Amino acid sequence: MPASIRSICALSVFLVALAACSEKQAETYTPRIAGGDPRQGKTAIRRHGCGACHAIPGIPGANGIVGPPLAKMARRAYVAGKLANTPENMIRWLLDPPRVNPSTAMPAMGLTESDARHIAAYLYTLE
Missing domain, CATH: 1.20.5 (Single alpha-helices involved in coiled-coils or other helix-helix interfaces)
Incomplete structure (x- = not known):
C-alpha cells in the first residue's frame, strides 16, 4: 500500500x-460538586418543597408551574437568566435568590450550604 x-x-x-x-x-x-451528592439532592428537593413551584424530572409530585421547569438544567447557559451556569453560581442562586436578583419571585428557602450543594449536584444530572 x-x-x-x-x-x-x-x-x-x-x-x-x-x-x-x-x-x-x-x-x-x-460537573463534580465538592460535597454534593445527587441522591441527597433529591431528598433535599422533596424536603424543601421545590416541586411546589417547579416541574423537576425524577422527583415524584414535582410538577409546579410557578417557576420554570428544571428539565435539562445541566445544558442551560444561564442560572436564573443572569448567571453563567456553573456549579458555584448554581449554589449561589440556590442559597439566596433575591440577593442575586431582587426582582425574582423565588424566595430564599433557608437552604444550608450542604443542601444547596446536594441540590445543585442533582440538577446537574438533568441533561
Missing part, C-alpha cells in the same frame, strides 16, 4: 476515534 493511502487511512482512524471520544465526553459530563 502506498504511503499516501496509509497516511489517509491513519488520519481517518484518528479522526473517527477523536470524534467518538468527544461524543462520549459530551454524553457523560456532569
Whole structure:
C-alpha cells in the first residue's frame, strides 16, 4: 500500500476515534460538586418543597408551574437568566435568590450550604 493511502487511512482512524471520544465526553459530563451528592439532592428537593413551584424530572409530585421547569438544567447557559451556569453560581442562586436578583419571585428557602450543594449536584444530572 502506498504511503499516501496509509497516511489517509491513519488520519481517518484518528479522526473517527477523536470524534467518538468527544461524543462520549459530551454524553457523560456532569460537573463534580465538592460535597454534593445527587441522591441527597433529591431528598433535599422533596424536603424543601421545590416541586411546589417547579416541574423537576425524577422527583415524584414535582410538577409546579410557578417557576420554570428544571428539565435539562445541566445544558442551560444561564442560572436564573443572569448567571453563567456553573456549579458555584448554581449554589449561589440556590442559597439566596433575591440577593442575586431582587426582582425574582423565588424566595430564599433557608437552604444550608450542604443542601444547596446536594441540590445543585442533582440538577446537574438533568441533561
